[in-house]
Amino acid sequence: MSSFKRKIDPAAISDLTIARLSVYLRCVDRLIELGIETVSSQELARRFSLNSAQIRKDLAYFGEFGVRGVGYQVQELRQYLIEILGLDRERRMVIVGAGNLGTALCHYSGFSGDSFLVVGILDSDPQRIGQPTPSGLLVEDSSRMGEIVQQRRAEIGVIATPARSAQRICDQMVESGLRAILNFATARIRAPESVRVKTVDLKVHLEELSFYMTHGD
Amino acid sequence: MSSFKRKIDPAAISDLTIARLSVYLRCVDRLIELGIETVSSQELARRFSLNSAQIRKDLAYFGEFGVRGVGYQVQELRQYLIEILGLDRERRMVIVGAGNLGTALCHYSGFSGDSFLVVGILDSDPQRIGQPTPSGLLVEDSSRMGEIVQQRRAEIGVIATPARSAQRICDQMVESGLRAILNFATARIRAPESVRVKTVDLKVHLEELSFYMTHGD
DNA sequence: GTTTGTGAAGGCTTTCACAGCC
DNA sequence: GGCTGTGAAAGCCTTCACAAAC
Numbered sequence: 513m514s515s516f517k518r519k520i521d522p523a524a525i526s527d528l529t530i531a532r533l534s535v536y537l538r539c540v541d542r543l544i545e546l547g548i549e550t551v552s553s554q555e556l557a558r559r560f561s562l563n564s565a566q567i568r569k570d571l572a573y574f575g576e577f578g579v580r581g582v583g584y585q586v587q588e589l590r591q592y593l594i595e596i597l598g599l600d601r602e603r604r605m606v607i608v609g610a611g612n613l614g615t616a617l618c619h620y621s622g623f624s625g626d627s628f629l630v631v632g633i634l635d636s637d638p639q640r641i642g643q644p645t646p647s648g649l650l651v652e653d654s655s656r657m658g659e660i661v662q663q664r665r666a667e668i669g670v671i672a673t674p675a676r677s678a679q680r681i682c683d684q685m686v687e688s689g690l691r692a693i694l695n696f697a698t699a700r701i702r703a704p705e706s707v708r709v710k711t712v713d714l715k716v717h718l719e720e721l722s723f724y725m726t727h728g729d
Numbered sequence: 730m731s732s733f734k735r736k737i738d739p740a741a742i743s744d745l746t747i748a749r750l751s752v753y754l755r756c757v758d759r760l761i762e763l764g765i766e767t768v769s770s771q772e773l774a775r776r777f778s779l780n781s782a783q784i785r786k787d788l789a790y791f792g793e794f795g796v797r798g799v800g801y802q803v804q805e806l807r808q809y810l811i812e813i814l815g816l817d818r819e820r821r822m823v824i825v826g827a828g829n830l831g832t833a834l835c836h837y838s839g840f841s842g843d844s845f846l847v848v849g850i851l852d853s854d855p856q857r858i859g860q861p862t863p864s865g866l867l868v869e870d871s872s873r874m875g876e877i878v879q880q881r882r883a884e885i886g887v888i889a890t891p892a893r894s895a896q897r898i899c900d901q902m903v904e905s906g907l908r909a910i911l912n913f914a915t916a917r918i919r920a921p922e923s924v925r926v927k928t929v930d931l932k933v934h935l936e937e938l939s940f941y942m943t944h945g946d
Numbered sequence: 947g948t949t950t951g952t953g954a955a956g957g958c959t960t961t962c963a964c965a966g967c968c
Numbered sequence: 969g970g971c972t973g974t975g976a977a978a979g980c981c982t983t984c985a986c987a988a989a990c
Contacts, residue, residue, distance in 0.1 A: 522944040527937065528959075534936040538892075538915055552971060560917050564971095565961055572973055580972045581968035597936050598943025612863070616833030621891075622915060622932045627939065646829070668938060674838075675755075691945075692938035698755055698839060700777055708941045710934050715839045717927050719751040719814050720744065721885060721909040722844065724925040726815025727739040728908075743981075769949060781949095782983055789951055797950045798990040 520574065520596070529570045530597075535560075536567065537593040543586050552583035599627040605668040606661055606690070608681050610635040610643070610651040613696055614672035619647030631664040636677075654681070661688040668692045675699035682709070737791065737813070746787045747814075752777075753784065754810040760803050769800035816844040822885040823878060823907070825898050827852040827860070827868040830913055831889035836864030848881040853894075871898070878905040885909045892916035899926070 539560045543551055557564040571577050571584075574596050578584045594600050605623070607614045610633050617623055618633050633645055634654035643651050652660060660666070669685035671678055671693060678697035685693055686707050695701055695711040703709050756777045760768055774781035788794050788801075791813050795801045811817050822840070824831045827850050834840055835850050850862055851871035860868050869877060877883070886902035888895050888910060895914035902910055903924050912918055912928040920926050 520944045522941055526959075530937050530940050531933050533940075534933040535917070535930075537936070538932075554971080561919060562917075563961075565963090565974095566959090568972060569960085569974080576973070578972050579968065580966075581970045583971065596940065598939045599936065603935075603939055603942070612833040612837050613839075616829040617931075620829050620931070623935065628935055667942060668935070691942050694934055694938060700752070702778065706945070708938055708945070710938055712929065712931070712934055713752075714834075714837070714929070715755075716748050716751040717911055717929055718820075718840070718845055718885070719754070719816065720747050721911060721925055721927055722815040722820055723747050723750075723813065724739055725820070725884060725908050727737045728923070728925070745981075771949080780983075782952095782985090783981090785949090785951060786982085793951070795950050796990070797988075798948045800949065 525573055529573060532562075532566070532570050533593055533597060535562075536570070537590065537597065537599075540586055540590045540593065544590065549586055550583050551586055551589075553578070555583070601627070603628050603668055604631045604664060604666040605629065605670055606632040606634060606657070606664075606666040606685075607670040607672055608634045608654055608657070608685070609672035609674075609696075610637075610640045610645065611672060614670070615645050617670060617672060617696075618645050618649060628668075631666055632660050634660070654684075657684055658688040661685075661690060666690060668694065671695040671697050671701075673697055742790055746790060749779075749783070749787050750810055750814060752779075753787070754807065754814065754816075757803055757807045757810065761807065766803055767800050768803055768806075770795070772800070818844070820845050820885055821848045821881060821883040822846065822887055823849040823851060823874070823881075823883040823902075824887040824889055825851045825871055825874070825902070826889035826891075827854075827857045827862065828889060831887070832862050834887060834889060834913075835862050835866060845885075848883055849877050851877070871901075874901055875905040878902075878907060883907060885911065888912040888914050888918075890914055 539556060553564040553567040556562060556567055577589055577592055605628060607618055607630060614633060618630050632652060633649050634652050634657060635641060636654045640651045641653050667690060669690040671681050673681055675698045678695060678699040679701050682693060682701045682703055686703050692708040695709060698713050698715050701709060756773060770781040770784040773779060773784055794806055794809055822845060824835055824847060831850060835847050840847060849869060850866050851869050851874060852858060853871045857868045858870050884907060886907040888898050890898055892915045895912060895916040896918050899910060899918045899920055903920050909925040912926060915930050915932050918926060
């Protein structure tokens, strides 16, 4: 299996394409479970309700992975996707906010997969500090963030605090040297260009559903 | 305070606009906390890193809420947003999957706000059925979904199960009469046109961050 | 003077459709 | 025959810029 070489300019590729690569990886994993060795973009689209032209275009940004007249080798495609997404090495995460959400994320299987590892869960509430989470980690004092991030070589910060502390935690994360932030707080937060921030606002999704329920039929 | 009247055609309005309305509502709530009574689109944009033309355009789909030369009345704008999003009535939710995520969502404050209420948490695992969640609800047998949805007049279903059962649960939800589904399983799911489905794949977000960390700087 | 609401412009994303290759 | 990779077209979304309103 040949390794992926082409230099990638992330600025030239849309967020939407990247998100879809992640979806394709999940689809390809499913094909492997099913024992399928080769797949065309059409077949992939049909099975998972995707668009075949879009699959081809998304993949073509990164190289020529397919064989005309045949399709894509499933195992090979999986390897390419993993390399493109940078999932061929471990990413260490620190969660700040040991409330319901933070604690759940801490041992959520979607998070603790092959590539992502939670190495700390922090809070500023003395009542919570020192308490064990169901996954075995002890809640630590968020004032020790810098030290913890450095020692455990964490790269990703997860914000699971109320909205009002989100920006402060974000600043602290940037200061500590984290390179990417996943923000679950219902707040717009700002960070330097060099630190990627992704906000996931669960309330927005519910309110969207509410809109369509109100104005549908 | 005048009430919102114009008939809305949801098909004419983009998802992105709706998601932003939800964000604007959060911003407006913040302005109210700060005691601000009037705001221009420019001021709103500056404060919360938004785009003023976009705010005006998004709002203009639903009526003429502003006053030229002045801006928007904050309290009034809030009321409009709430009516547009359909948040002026209670939305009852049922969560399926009493694992870490489902349990956390069950008493997650972002979910149990003014408009959204969790009225049931279901699972098919006999080990979990009958167990109390930290929020006080008892886990019920997911085979009773139809009955529970009807009795408690639930409208929204939340899928917090592993990917492999997601489609089955979705079908059951549609069957039970739920009108909207929030899917946290890492799987594409299909439902009839009349049922709105929103998938929130946490892994996609992490993998996106991983991409930018790998190819950044 | 200020700011909204909006047509037009610009930019971005998806989809089409086919040449080129197996 | 089939399928990929890709320019061109279509569609969608954002931003500009200004007439109309206060």
